Amino acid sequence: MKKNIFTIFLFLFAFTLSAQLKNHTLAEAEKLEQQDPKPVFVFIHTSWCKYCKMMENSTFKNPEVIQLLNDNFYFVSLDAENKAPITFKNHIFKYKPKGKNTGIHELAEALGTVDGSITYPTFSILDKNNTILLQISEYTDAKTMIPLLKEAANFR
Known part of the structure; x- marks a missing residue:
């Protein structure tokens, strides 16, 4: 009985220690x-x-x-259809309706537009000057993401 309780406790402890994305x-x-300069990863x-x-879950x-x-x-998850204004770098970005029950947030549009259009998912990596270092507009699995992150981390 003690062995079973210990095993359950160990499993729960290990589960709570699993890494979580900040x-x-x-x-x-x-x-x-401002305190610790790092690129901003905007999903x-x-x-x-x-x-x-699929990207969120894998x-x-x-x-x-x-x-x-x-x-x-610094990881930021940005819902492109968020209706709340967002202040970023002293500029207020707002939701832009584009029809009945559709629209896009100006910030998602600014950071996610590639060749005049936006597709989902998109991620952009910004340097300390908010220049886009890398922008990918497609599903990206972990195997593909890891070398991209390692390369982008070198631009710190």
Whole structure:
């Protein structure tokens, strides 16, 4: 009986120690950047995007991806259809309706547009001057993400 309780306790303890991705708001990332400059990783997604959900449930659950993001970047998850205004670098970005029950957040548009259009998922990595270092507009698995993060971490 003691052995079973110990095994359950050990399992629960190990589960709580599993790495978790630190998610920041842009305001938090901006503040943290002043104390410890790191690139900002912005994951642009929507609630209806199945590939976005796949990245959330696989790529961003991978222990090596989590460690690379937590150690070298400020991770920001940005819903492209968020209706709340967001202040970033002294500029207020707002939601822009584009029709009945559709629209896009100006910040998602600014950070996620590639060749005049935006697709989901998209992620952009920004340097300390908010220059986009890397922008990928497609599902990215952990195997592909890891070398990208390692390379981008060198631009610190």
